[in-house]
Amino acid sequence: MNRRHARSAIAILATLWIANTALAAQPADLDEHALDARVEASLKEYGVPGLAIAIVEDGKPVYTKGYGVRRLGSSETVDADTIFPTGSTGKAVTAAALAVLVDDGKLAWDDKVIDHMPWFRMYDPWVTNEMTVRDLLVHRSGLGLGAGDLMFVPSSSRSRKDTVQALRYIKPATSFRSGYAYDNVLYAVAGQLIEEVSWQSWEKFVKERVFKPAGMTSSVTEQSARFANPNRAWPHARLGGRVRGMGEQGVLDERKTLGDNAAPAGGISSSANDMAHWLQVQLGHGTWTNADGKQVKVFSEEQSKQMWTPAVLTPTAKYPGKIADYSPQFSSYALGWSVRDYRGVKTIEHGGAVFGVQAYVAMIPEKNVGIAVLMNAEDFQVMRGIAVELLDHYLGAPKKDWVAAFDEFTETRQQGGVAALDEAAKTRKATGGKPTLPVASYAGRYKDAWYGPIDIKNEKGGLRVDFTKTPGMVGRLEHVQYDTFRAVWDDANIEPALVTFGLGAEGKVDRITMKAESPIADFSFDYQDLLFTPAAAN
Incomplete structure (x- = not known):
């Protein structure tokens, strides 16, 4: 099937899927067969190897399923227990681990970091003295966007403590608490703080105090544990074009996606079944009902409220073209979660990405619904498009082919990148200039x-x-x-x-x-x- 005809076919399936769901008044009206057809057609059209979905309604998993293959060239299929790296969606897990320590009385959200970790230092001594546990999680430290990420991207030989100690040399971009700039390195600090307070590594504490009570039996905190699981998704990306995202899909080296020193910022791997449990815990404000009908508490309702409460405003610029309807009226960041509106309704969400994989988690609290989408490729339009169509279903929104809308946005961005590279090359050719030195x-x-x-x-x-x-x-x-x-x-x-x-x-x-x-x-x-x-x- 050529690309034009494939686009027509996927558009027809999108219309059928959205038409079946747009009139749905209740989540029970989800047409699983139409959703299956929609996802499978999208994977085929855009060359995505695999994807997994989890949906929770009214405290219960109603849909957990895998699609496609774990690795290109392999016949091993994705199922609901296949683990995917989940990127920055794991920041909410680190926040939850801190919430457990708050419930234990070991720390408070507004404690000074140096009170628990006296050797901690930022570049500015005043900021060092004022930085709180809450500040570590909300991207208002004054660091620039992604500052320090090269200490763990794409991998690192550093320890987490060494990474935290290097933070004192990173100059701020703005003044403390004056604005929002997303970072990862302070979540590494949060992970180290958990170790300092609990006397357990972040990895062990998360497994014992978050994953175990949440029933997340296949989720792992270390890359070595991911590699040991045969039912894992491999990362894929398009690297053959002028900019990343263009060219043929290829398998990446799974051992060069993120250093373990930054695992508290984005190093967790999980499955659709486990993400369903995570959504149950979140929508249950810290408590969920397991398969035996027993209520299990992971953290308190008070800490759930803290983690969902906005702490800093984030940009709300109007999105262009066909994704304009996705623009929020308000947008903010809480403790490991983005809090914004979609179609006028509050959502709690977070995206995640490490090389070759992407993830997205979103909840509509007033509908008591949560979704998670995991994908072993970087084709953003498929993952986010399917997710937003699911949100539209639960909001009873008008039909819209969001995969195509995000695809247009992605292509425009990539072509803009190519044009900028061409212009830079043209300028360099005109100026020339040999090296000054041998x-x-x-x-x-x-x-x-x-x-x-x-x-x-x-x-x-x-x-x-x-x-x-x-x-x-x-x-x-x-x-x-x-x-x-x-x-x-x-x-x-x-x-x-x-x-x-x-x-x-x-x-x-x-x-x-x-x-x-x-x-x-x-x-x-x-x-x-x-x-x-x-x-x-x-």
């Missing part, structure tokens, strides 16, 4: 205060760079213009970067700055926050 003069060991050391070596007349704290982050430096080079990594999963050498008065390299080459690169490649200087000068 190639060998750029080689050496350099160090950034928070990231640590990199090595630049002259090998057979060409430069190679090695980010020594990130296993496998090595590549060649191709000259671009003047003293700027392009880092082309051996691992295509890593975003190319522009590397600029700055010379001092003596004509030697005294600093290196970087930035992502692609204008739509993931913010976790925070190259712009790096400032390398010769290691001997540190």
